[in-house]
Structure formats: structure tokens, C-alpha cells
Amino acid sequence: QEIFRKGVAGAPPRLPTDLTRLEELVAERLGAGPVGTVVGAAGDGRTARANREAFDQWRIVPRMLRDVRVRDLAVEVLGRRLPVPVALAPVGALAVAHPGAERAAARAAAAQGVPFVLSSSSSTPMEEVAEAMGDGERWFQLYWAKDREVTKSFLARARACGCTALLVTLDTWLLGWRPADLDQAYMPFLHGVGTANHFTDPAFLAGLARPVEEDPQAAVTHFFRLSGDPGKTWEDLAFLREHWQGPLVLKGIQHPDDARRAVDAGVDGVVVSNHGGRQVNGAVGSLDVLPAVVGAAGDRLDVLFDSGVRTGDDVLKALALGARAVLLGRPYVYGLALDGEPGVEHVVRTLLAEFELTLALSGFTSPGELGPDCLVRAPGAG
Numbered sequence: 001q002e003i004f005r006k007g008v009a010g011a012p013p014r015l016p017t018d019l020t021r022l023e024e025l026v027a028e029r030l031g032a033g034p035v036g037t038v039v040g041a042a043g044d045g046r047t048a049r050a051n052r053e054a055f056d057q058w059r060i061v062p063r064m065l066r067d068v069r070v071r072d073l074a075v076e077v078l079g080r081r082l083p084v085p086v087a088l089a090p091v092g093a094l095a096v097a098h099p100g101a102e103r104a105a106a107r108a109a110a111a112q113g114v115p116f117v118l119s120s121s122s123s124t125p126m127e128e129v130a131e132a133m134g135d136g137e138r139w140f141q142l143y144w145a146k147d148r149e150v151t152k153s154f155l156a157r158a159r160a161c162g163c164t165a166l167l168v169t170l171d172t173w174l175l176g177w178r179p180a181d182l183d184q185a186y187m188p189f190l191h192g193v194g195t196a197n198h199f200t201d202p203a204f205l206a207g208l209a210r211p212v213e214e215d216p217q218a219a220v221t222h223f224f225r226l227s228g229d230p231g232k233t234w235e236d237l238a239f240l241r242e243h244w245q246g247p248l249v250l251k252g253i254q255h256p257d258d259a260r261r262a263v264d265a266g267v268d269g270v271v272v273s274n275h276g277g278r279q280v281n282g283a284v285g286s287l288d289v290l291p292a293v294v295g296a297a298g299d300r301l302d303v304l305f306d307s308g309v310r311t312g313d314d315v316l317k318a319l320a321l322g323a324r325a326v327l328l329g330r331p332y333v334y335g336l337a338l339d340g341e342p343g344v345e346h347v348v349r350t351l352l353a354e355f356e357l358t359l360a361l362s363g364f365t366s367p368g369e370l371g372p373d374c375l376v377r378a379p380g381a382g
């Protein structure tokens with residue numbers, strides 16, 4: 001209604017309300033390097049496409065005459081009440097998209113009441129992001145370093161910054177084969193973008209022979225040496241349990257057996273995610289594996305979902321298939337690239353408005369009413 005009212009007054013939205021159009025606008029706006037980094041995916045992009053196609057394999061079956069005047073979008077996630085079932089996914093190096101970077105995105109998230117997940121690879125020190133977003137809900141995403149002291153230091157800082165949950169990303173020990181970055185040799189990290197959390201960390205800095213300002217190249221080399229440890233196994237999770245007291249969530253789970261192992265490891269939740277198709281090209285669409293992971297997790301884990309969410313009906317489908325909430329990745333980065341903080345607000349508000357409308361028009365008033373029986377497989381889908 002607000003959009004129509006403003007439109008009538010001669011002020012239509014500055015960005016499209018069809019969020020699937022943002023990608024083409026970003027491609028026009030940003031240079032080739034940043035576009036490759038933000039929009040790009042692994043290989044020829046077939047998993048990124050599979051993420052979108054997976055949503056189209058399900059169709060909503062609307063119900064009628066059910067009094068949908070009063071609606072409540074709140075959900076309980078990791079023991080906390082969220083006003084809406086959406087959070088902003090951890091995205092590193094946001095300075096690539098817009099000078100406002102993490103501060104702008106985090107402020108927009110706080111204004112809309114959605115959690116902001118601070119990336120380990122932030123281009124702004126986490127303390128400054130936290131300060132910018134006031135008391136907005138924030139979670140911390142860990143790229144689990146080889147060095148235990150650095151990891152412990154990150155966890156302590158995240159706690160001091162008021163992060164209420166820890167998401168540890170399991171699918172990015174090595175960077176995926178991303179031709180858009182490789183072909184242009186574009187790597188923001190080589191220029192120090194996305195290293196701020198490291199370059200301000202006392203444990204990281206203690207490992208440098210000379211201060212960052214004197215030898216930035218050596219600092220970047222040290223960053224690459226530390227980040228990612230493909231040798232990690234399930235047994236190592238005990239270390240995180242020991243050093244993080246709040247909810248612990250594994251990001252990047254795709255197989256039901258891994259969900260069972262997550263239960264055994266005593267974690268609180270998982271994010272069903274394939275990193276937006278940026279890691280294993282040829283991997284299954286993320287939504288395709290959601291039902292099996294939810295089945296394996298039962299009610300012992302909070303299952304969150306990301307990869308491919310673009311519209312309000314996507315949110316409805318993911319919740320109907322058992323996700324407690326979804327994380328939004330690229331679309332908010334596109335909003336940031338196109339219009340800074342207001343651009344992120346536009347994306348979040350648009351997604352939530354479309355979700356609420358779709359929910360009501362389908363005959364439901366809250367996420368808790370959704371289940372697999374709200375959907376059918378599309379004709380021709382397996």
C-alpha cells in the first residue's frame with residue numbers, strides 16, 4: 001500500500017520491486033571485477049542456476065475463506081524471537097559493492113528488525129559494524145582459521161560485539177573455482193578488502209613480523225596462510241563448543257547424514273546452503289536437499305536455509321519445506337551496490353512485503369501454519 005500511495009504522489013520506488021531484476025542493473029552499474037565477485041558463481045554457474053530452478057519445482061496451492069486479516073510473521077530461531085523469518089547472510093568484502101559497505105547494510109538490517117550476520121571477511125572491523133547497528137540483532141560468521149589463538153580472539157571479539165549466535169562456515173576451506181574472478185585476476189583480498197577483522201585482531205597482528213602499514217603484502221600473505229583449514233573434521237567442533245557459549249550453527253550442510261552428525265556433535269542449528277552456488281559447481285540445488293535435511297534433523301536442530309532466495313514466494317516455499325528462517329545473500333548486496341543503505345532497506349522491505357502478501361493470499365497468517373502440504377511438485381518435476 002505504501003508503494004502505491006507514494007506512486008500516486010509521484011514517487012515510485014527507486015529500485016524495482018521485482019528483485020530478480022536487480023542483477024542486470026548491478027551488472028550495468030559496477031565494474032567487471034566487482035560484478036564478477038558479487039554476481040559470480042563457481043564454474044559455468046550451473047549450481048547457481050539449480051538453486052533458482054529448485055524453487056520452480058514447487059508450486060504453492062492457495063487456500064480460500066480463512067480470515068487472513070491479522071498476520072504475524074514472527075518465528076523462534078535459536079531460542080530467540082525474530083519479528084520476521086529472514087536474516088541477512090554473511091557476505092565478505094562489502095566495500096567492493098559500495099563505500100558504505102558493512103555499516104550501511106547492518107544499519108538497514110537493524111532498521112528492519114532482521115538479524116545481520118557479520119562475516120569474518122568483513123571490510124569493516126566487526127566492532128565498527130556493531131556500533132553502527134545499535135542494538136540490532138547480530139550473529140557472527142566464522143571462517144575458522146588454522147591458528148587457534150586467532151579463532152579464540154575472533155570469538156571473544158564477536159561476543160563483546162553482542163553477537164548472539166555463531167555460524168561456522170564449512171564449505172569454504174578452499175575458494176571455489178570462480179572463472180569471473182580468475183579470468184580477471186580480480187581478488188579484493190589482495191588489496192586488503194575483506195581483511196579488516198584480521199588486520200585489527202591482536203592475535204593475528206602478533207603473528208606478523210612487521211606492522212601492516214609497513215608491510216601490507218606480508219600481512220595479506222599471512223591472512224591467506226591462516227584462513228581456511230581443509231584438515232578440519234567433526235571432532236574439531238568440540239573446540240568451538242569450548243570457546244563459544246551461545247548457539248552454534250553449521251553453515252553449508254547439504255546431506256542428511258551430515259545433519260545427523262550435527263545433531264551428534266551437539267550443535268544448535270544448521271544452514272542448508274551451497275554458498276549461493278559459489279563453491280561446488282555441479283552440486284545439487286540447495287532447496288532440493290532441504291526436505292531430507294529437515295527430515296534428518298527432526299526437531300533437534302533449527303534448520304535455516306539459503307542459496308537462491310529472491311522473492312517472497314521463495315521464502316514461503318523454504319519455510320513450507322521446513323526452514324525456520326532464510327538468509328538472503330546477493331539480493332541485499334545488489335541493493336547496497338545500487339543505492340547504499342536505502343537500497344538494502346528497499347530489498348528487505350520488498351522481500352518481506354511480498355512474502356506477507358503471498359502468505360495471506362495463500363490463506364495463511366503465520367509461518368507456523370506452513371508445511372509441505374501447502375505445496376505440490378510442479379508438472380514434470382521429479
Ligand code: FNR
Nearest residue numbers: 038089090091092119169275276306307308329330
Ligand atoms: C558470500 N557468502 C559468504 N558466506 C560466508 O559464510 N562468509 C562470507 O564471507 C561470504 N561471503 C560472500 C560474498 C559474496 C559476494 C556472496 C555472493 C556470498 C555466501 C552467503 O553467505 C550465502 O550463503 C549466499 O550468498 C546465499 O546465496 P544467494 O542468496 O546469494 O543466492
